[in-house]
Amino acid sequence: MATVESESFVRALARGLRIIEVLGQGAPRQTLAEIAAACDLPRSVVKRFALTLTELGYTGQDGKRFWLTPKVMTLGLSYLYALPFWRQAQLALEELSAEIGQSCAMSVLDGHEIVYVVRVPTYRILRASPTLGSRLPAHAVSMGRVLLAAAPAATLDAYLASAPLRRLTHATITDPDALRAAVGTVRETGTAWVDAELDESICGLAVPVRDGDGTVVAAANVSLPTGTFDEARARAEFLAPLRQTAARIRAAM
Structure with a gap:
């Protein structure tokens, strides 16, 4: 089993999923500073992940705030369909x-x-x-x-x-x-x-x-x-x- 300390634990994946969780639990639209505080991560790290999620279509952004898009629903629906x-x-x-x-x-x-x-x-x-x-x-x-x-x-x-x-x-x-x-x-x-x-x-x-x-x-x-x-x-x-x-x-x- 992968743990935070093990070599098989993919920290980058965990951080990306954590950002999705934070965006789903807080205000509908959040700044990088707000996301970083909730994730307990540096703002520079959050920015890279948030922009990657935007490129993949899971988040939207207006230059200041980020929000989840409907594509995120596919993650949950994949579980139900399985x-x-x-x-x-x-x-x-x-x-x-x-x-x-x-x-x-x-x-x-x-x-x-x-x-x-x-x-x-x-x-x-x-x-x-x-x-x-x-x-x-x-x-x-x-x-x-x-x-x-x-x-x-x-x-x-x-x-x-x-x-x-x-x-x-x-x-x-x-x-x-x-x-x-x-x-x-x-x-x-x-x-x-x-x-x-x-x-x-x-x-x-x-x-x-x-x-x-x-x-x-x-x-x-x-x-x-x-x-x-x-x-x-x-x-x-x-x-x-x-x-x-x-x-x-x-x-x-």
């Missing part, structure tokens, strides 16, 4: 959402967070409604619990030792031992129910999505308004169609 189940998952979750009248999504685990690879909203529950590519802390959401439950023991141990288990609401589990127990329950039942741990207004029911070999490659969920649904009602109304949808995605792989 997933053997993505197109079928998009269709399957759209049909599930239409059938049950609720928001549905699919995500994968990346470090301490889940990343949405499919999102089919029906109405806004969260103040900042997740979209394709959105990240949420894995410990506080149902899909995160499913993905952590599917992880090898060593991976779960490393997560519990390093993840910032921030308290987001009064209900958020922040104790590593309590979270391990919750994940263990998900592993036994094959489903996860999380209520008001990310936001007071939302709860969710999630199941694993497996490939042809039975390996968990993603998680799918139904998002619901807290108070309107409790766990018993959610399982009674949505667990069967959610599992059927996961099976349909698996069959397409």
